[in-house]
Amino acid sequence: MTTPTAIAVDGVLVVGGGYAGVHAARSVIRAGRRAFIIDPTGRHDFVTRLAAVAGGTAPESDASASLSDFSDDVIVGSMASIVDGAVTLNDGRTFTADAVVVTAGAVPLAPSIEGLDFALPLRTAADASRLRAKIDIASSVVIVGGGATGVQLAGAVAAKHRSVAVTLMDGAQTLLAGLGAATGGDAARILGDRGVDVRLGSDVDEIGEGSVNVAGDMFEGLPVWAAGYTARADDFGFPVERSGRIDVDQFLRVRGWSRTFAAGDVAAHRDAQGRELPMSAQIAVQAGEVAGRNALRLLRGxxxxxxxxxxxxxxxxxxxFRGLAEFGPVTLSAPFLDLVPPVLHWAIDVKHLIETRGLGGLSDAPS
Ligand SMILES: Cc1cc2nc3c(=O)[nH]c(=O)nc-3n(C[C@H](O)[C@H](O)[C@H](O)COP(=O)(O)OP(=O)(O)OC[C@H]3O[C@@H](n4cnc5c(N)ncnc54)[C@H](O)[C@@H]3O)c2cc1C
Structure with a gap:
């Protein structure tokens, strides 16, 4: 049996075509070099719109776009293993490059809860389509996780499907625990006005095909799992921080490696004060741009x-037409002010489209 030869690419190899990936590729392409994007589906998922797609307040076409709209060099496949500068896919092909940017995102957390597999996750466009179809025919939905994903999904489902009973539960004593207490309270008010049953301090014991059990109480409905995400970067042999995200240096290079950078949810990014930054599209875009630029600088010496x-x-x-925004001490979530964030959210999504696909992308602008 012969060993397959590695395929050397002339440019930057980008693993993952999400927010960090397309922005890394864009930095490279705009400077006149090629960026080869490896992605399992060959599509860019607009993850920030998936709660609206799953809940039915946005059309399915908002969920994703072909990566060939972003780069001429798309390789459909999934990274199975990596060493510095060489990526092997699950089909056995190995690609090498003088500079690699890993942006493989995150997957839903999977704690050991009995029956967890019955709960539907929401991370990819495919997840959103599956969930949308199930919610369309459901009479009740139980969403586990009161963070950004769960809150946005509960809001969308309750706005679109007035006859569906929606329960949103979280183990914490407030919704949106990472944000200010007032914002979590305003989220509970908006959802409560829409008839969502918000259950705080509720740690899930067991999940069934159509139920979620909490401390002996059974909540019937389609179970949805929205209780956080993890990078699981150690599965690929990267050096990781305690959070499981890749340990990167100040240039976003994988610590101790010379040719491989990492950006987005998969990497542990820090601000100027050394605080770990949250997993967010906004950070993924910033980090993707820096990692793409540095990959290019490495190629040029x-x-x-x-x-x-x-x-x-x-x-x-x-x-x-309701939402929440928080910029440091400034919040837009009180009654009437809560009309502004949905417009901002839409504007941010359109900006992302224009930055990555040019004005031509506007024909696909989210509705
Ligand atoms: C429902 C939902 C709503 C959200 N809403 C907001 C919001 O309103 N605002 C905000 O700032 N953030 C939001 N977030 C968080 C935000 O979407 C993520 O932080 C962002 O997508 C991270 O970008 P990324 O490029 O790191 O990962 P992703 O966008 O997830 O992209 C990762 C890419 O890597 C690919 N990939 C995975 N494994 C492999 C592999 N082995 N080989 C090759 N490719 C691989 C994936 O297919 C995917 O295309 C939301 C998240 C969710 C789930």
Whole structure:
């Protein structure tokens, strides 16, 4: 049996075609070099719109677009293993490059809860389509996880499907625990006005095909799992921080490696004060741009740029023309102010489309 030869690409190899991936590729392509994007589906999922797609307040066409709209060089496949500068796919092909950017995102957390597999996840366009079809025929839905995903999904389902009973549960004592207490309270108010049954301090014991059990109480409905995400980067042999995200240096290079950078949810990014930044599209876009630029500088033999990443705030769309935004001490979530964030959320999604696909992307702008 002969060993397959590695395929050397002339440019930057980008693993993952999500927010960090397309922005890394864009930095490279705009400088006149080729960016080869490896992705399992060959499509870019608009993850920030998936709650609206699954809940039915946005059309299915908002969920994803072909990566060939972003780059001429798309390789359909999934990274199975990596060493510095060489990526092997699950079909056995190995690609090598002088600079690689890993942006493989994150997957839903999977704690050991009995029956967890019965709960539907929401991370990819395929997840959103599956969930949308199930919600369309459901009479009740039980969403586990009161973070950004669960809150946006509960809002969308309740806005679109008035006859569906929606329960949103979380183990914490507030919704949106990573945000300010007032914002979590306003989320509960908006969802409560729409008839969502918000259950806080509810740790799930067991999940069934059509039920979720909490401390002996059974909540009937389609179970949905929205209780956080993990990078699982150690599965690929990367050096990781305690969070499971890749340990990167100030240039977003994998620590101790020379030719491989990492950006987005998969990597542990920090701000100027050394605080770990949240998994967000906004950080993934910033980090993807820096990693793409540094990959290019490495190819050219230039000195690398230090990453200066910052978390500017959250903008969440709860459907039904209501939402929440928080920029440091400034919040837009009180009654009437909560009309503004859905417009901002839409504007951010359109900006992402224009930046990555040019003005031509506007024909596919989210509705
Ligand atoms: C429902 C939902 C709503 C959200 N809403 C917001 C919001 O409103 N605002 C906000 O800022 N953030 C939001 N987030 C978080 C945000 O979407 C993520 O932080 C962002 O997508 C991270 O970008 P990324 O490029 O790191 O990962 P992703 O966008 O997930 O992209 C990762 C890519 O890597 C590919 N990939 C995975 N494994 C492999 C492999 N082995 N080989 C090759 N490719 C691989 C995937 O197919 C995918 O295309 C939301 C998240 C969810 C789930």
């Amino acid at each position: 230039d000195t690398l740029d230090r990453a200066r990443l910052s978390h500017r705030g959250w903008v969440l769309d709860l459907g039904g």
